Amino acid sequence: MERLLVKGGNKLFGSVEITGAKNAAVAILPAAILASEGVCVIDNIPDIEDVQCMEKIMRSLGCEIQRNKNEFVIDSKSISSTDAMIEEVKNMRASYYLIGALLGRFKKARVALPGGCHIGVRPIDQHIKGFEALGATVEINHGSVSIQAEKLVGTNIFFDVVSVGATINVMIAAAVAEGTTILENVAREPHVVDVANFLNTMGANIKGAGTDVIIIKGVPTLKGCNYSVIPDQIEAATFMIASAACGGEVTIKNVIPKHLESITAKLVEMGVEVEEGDDSVTVKREGNLRGTNVKTSPYPGFPTDVQQPMTVLMCLAEGRSLVNESIWESRFKHVDELKKLGANIKVDGRSAIIEGVKEFTGTVVKATDLRAGAAMVIAGLVAKGETEIYSIEHIDRGYPHIEDKFRSLGGDVTRIYK
Ligand code: EPZ
Secondary structure, three states, X not given: OOEEEEEOOOOEEEEEEOOEOHHHHHHHHHHHHHEEEOOEEEEOOOOOHHHHXXXXXXXXXXXXXXXXXXXXXXXXXXXXXXXXXXXXXXHOHHHHHHHHHHHHHHOEEEEEOOOOOOOOOOOOHHHHHHHHHOOOEEEEEOOEEEEEOOOOEOOEEEOOOOOHHXXXXXXXXXXXOEOEEEEEOOOOOHHHHHHHHHHHHOOOEEEOEOEOEEEEEOOOOEEOXXXXXXXXXXXXXXXXXXXXXXXXXXXXXOOOHHHHHHHHHHHHHOOOEEEEOOOEEEEEEOOXXXXXXXXXXXXXXXXXXXXXXXXXXXXXXEOEEEEEOOOOOOOOOHHHHHHHOOOEEEEEOOEEEEEOOOOOEOOEEEOOOHHHHHHHHHHHHHOEOEEEXXXXXXXXXXXXXXXXXXXXXXXXXXXXXX
């Protein structure tokens, strides 16, 4: 069975390039469905399973897609189906963006209910509330969402919770609604801004992305454009944490340091040196790590997607650390795996209390979800001896060529194919 074998103990040195952001790419690709003229040429798309899944789904609808390394050329003019019901739709979370994109372009869609990491209940009520406010009728039955509208009309929508997915999905549909839509209490994540910028490059009129109010003046149609996806904040944070955990000195290139501020601040608090460049951060750690407290929250707070890798670092820090996971109610499945390596962690509801340990010892663990998988790789890199990581399909959903990137820094990570 495919797995990663990690031999721990090496410090990390050198530089690593960060690729395009997964959570931006998986929204920008379906948003390209809105282009009824011209083609979208989108660069810096990461080579990950979730992107391959989205590509397959979009082809099944009739999109013509050409790939040249990280560049996708998407022609959506000849889409022949608004039914996204193939198996891949259920395997990934971001397939919910097909609802907003197909609704915007064709005023109807049938999309299988999305899957994704098992990190808690993942409702889509806020997406539906937004679509209904724009004038759509929504039915959920037999595992799919059926949606239609005679026309979409702009309105004011106040989201009950700050949701990345609902913000992006409703923004995609509202870009081509009649009149003005005002979205309030929206997510401010960098990928929300990236999708808004992409839609604007296609001809949309969206202002305010990155603040908590987004104003969208609907336009009748959108057309193809050239665009490049922003760097992946979470992949960058993962390498920052790995470098801090292993010790050594690593420059993480092709990043937007501003997007990493909450991570940089925590690392510095823990005794790690972080130097920001224009589009890079250098992480250096020589002394002992100090324990700290982390509470996850929407951007610009500490990202929930970095909580699991960060837990590894806290395990190796002196004293007690605390994690409060405020976004997902069961994003602690990595804890049992870390305990197998020697971690001392107690989970109480949405909190984890971590007592620092001197070292980890390698053993067999599994990636219970995407970021838990990244946490296992970091833990393996610092553990004494060998760590075997199973269920690595979760890691491949979001990290391109993780073993090659760590090997280039001196980390001993090998993919075993049988
Ligand atoms: C996105 O998920 C990301 N996924 C997640 O990344 C990330 O953890 C999450 O945002 C938070 O940053 C993608 O972008 C594909 P939300 P999303 O809607 O959009 C509640 C990773 O590791 N909620 O912002 O599904 C929800 O239960 C993944 O890359 C509602 O109540 O998350 C949660 O508590 C995992 N109703 C909170 O809002 C809704 O309709 C935030 O969820 C929608 C959400």
